Amino acid sequence: MSLLRLFFVVLAVLECRRLQLVTSHEESGDWHCEPDSESRVVAEFKPGVVTLDGHADDWEDVYGFDFPLLPALDPDQDKAYNGGKMTVKALHDGKDVFFLMQVDGDYVYSKGNNNGCPSVALMFQVGDSATYHDMGGCKESPGTCNRTSCRGYEVDIMHFSLGNAVPGRLYGGNPIDNQEGNGGDRFGHLVDLYAWNPHCRNLDGISSSGNDTAQNDWRGSWWHSSFTTHSGFVAEDSPYTSSKQKGTYFFEFSRPLRTMDRLQQDVQFTIGQSSKFSAAFWYPTDGHPWHGSGHYSISCDWVSLDVAPGSSSSPVKGTSGSAWGAASGFALLFSFVAFCISVFVGYRVADNKSIAFTPMDRL
Ligand SMILES: *[C@@H]1O[C@H](CO)[C@@H](O)[C@H](O)[C@H]1NC(C)=O
Numbered sequence: 001m002s003l004l005r006l007f008f009v010v011l012a013v014l015e016c017r018r019l020q021l022v023t024s025h026e027e028s029g030d031w032h033c034e035p036d037s038e039s040r041v042v043a044e045f046k047p048g049v050v051t052l053d054g055h056a057d058d059w060e061d062v063y064g065f066d067f068p069l070l071p072a073l074d075p076d077q078d079k080a081y082n083g084g085k086m087t088v089k090a091l092h093d094g095k096d097v098f099f100l101m102q103v104d105g106d107y108v109y110s111k112g113n114n115n116g117c118p119s120v121a122l123m124f125q126v127g128d129s130a131t132y133h134d135m136g137g138c139k140e141s142p143g144t145c146n147r148t149s150c151r152g153y154e155v156d157i158m159h160f161s162l163g164n165a166v167p168g169r170l171y172g173g174n175p176i177d178n179q180e181g182n183g184g185d186r187f188g189h190l191v192d193l194y195a196w197n198p199h200c201r202n203l204d205g206i207s208s209s210g211n212d213t214a215q216n217d218w219r220g221s222w223w224h225s226s227f228t229t230h231s232g233f234v235a236e237d238s239p240y241t242s243s244k245q246k247g248t249y250f251f252e253f254s255r256p257l258r259t260m261d262r263l264q265q266d267v268q269f270t271i272g273q274s275s276k277f278s279a280a281f282w283y284p285t286d287g288h289p290w291h292g293s294g295h296y297s298i299s300c301d302w303v304s305l306d307v308a309p310g311s312s313s314s315p316v317k318g319t320s321g322s323a324w325g326a327a328s329g330f331a332l333l334f335s336f337v338a339f340c341i342s343v344f345v346g347y348r349v350a351d352n353k354s355i356a357f358t359p360m361d362r363l
């Protein structure tokens with residue numbers, strides 16, 4: 001009984017402390033972040049599992065990490081996205097890394113209007129000093145930020161806007177934009193950016209002090225669970241289904257683990273190592289188009305992304321071992337059968353004296 005009372009006292013004390021924290025947060029008005037130090041996403045080595053098509057059924061056996069979506073500029077629990085949490089899944093095949101972001105949301109689509117459709121972004125730390133808050137956090141202004149003055153504060157960003165992207169189709173890096181030497185995507189607006197802070201943000205390869213050549217290294221696709229067709233959509237099918245349908249949005253992306261970036265504009269992934277990233281989500285609430293800073297984020301600080309090695313205890317090796325065993329067993333059986341046939345043929349030839357000799361050149 002007294003144990004129960006103690007439990008309630010502890011609970012009450014905890015509740016008081018929580019209330020104090022909330023009020024102090026509301027009073028300060030400053031940036032306030034209490035990140036969950038546990039939050040991480042693991043990209044397992046699972047080759048040949050997913051196809052980059054916007055569909056999530058092939059991700060079923062991959063572990064999903066759930067994150068609340070709070071406003072990025074004011075991470076307050078009370079203002080969380082009302083559709084629920086975002087599930088992030090990741091894996092790699094030794095060459096490319098794959099991401100799936102899924103979030104519940106009634107279907108909204110406004111053809112040609114990116115801000116009238118949901119949108120997602122991924123942001124990665126590139127420079128060691130780059131903070132999650134303020135997109136890298138370099139203190140320079142647009143007139144003075146450059147590769148030298150903001151060295152170490154680089155972040156890499158992938159942003160996918162849906163206004164012109166047909167569901168299930170692939171967008172991102174394409175020969176035409178890559179030939180122009182930048183991270184743009186004129187077809188579906190799945191762009192590859194870099195930034196030092198929110199005001200010093202550009203497509204890969206483009207800068208205020210001179211353009212260099214870069215590429216869009218991302219690929220991606222989207223889908224909503226209310227779509228009933230699995231055959232291909234074309235732009236004329238827009239808006240693809242009727243609006244306000246309940247369901248889940250899926251956003252699927254891939255990128256090579258390493259890119260040919262020379263400008264410190266791309267994150268580079270290493271198997272067995274951890275990177276820092278975050279994911280953002282924009283949603284047009286009550287029919288109002290979203291604006292750039294009105295996004296939700298999965299955390300108010302970096303989240304770890306572990307690119308797991310294909311370890312020796314993984315089932316891959318076991319499978320190949322048993323496949324080898326089956327192959328050699330089959331070969332043994334085959335050679336035994338061949339041996340038996342040769343003995344039989346030899347016996348028949350020796351037995352049947354009437355077989356005439358037929359010279360080869362008469363055949
Ligand atoms: C970068 O900015 C700094 C400070 O504004 C300036 O002194 C420097 O010349 C710039 N460097 C380049 C490569 O533009």
Ligand SMILES: *[C@@H]1O[C@H](CO)[C@@H](O)[C@H](O)[C@H]1NC(C)=O
Nearest residue numbers: 182205206207208209210211
């Ligand atoms: C870089 O490219 C962008 C977009 O093509 C252009 O607007 C800008 O003027 C270019 N900057 C320089 C310095 O050439």
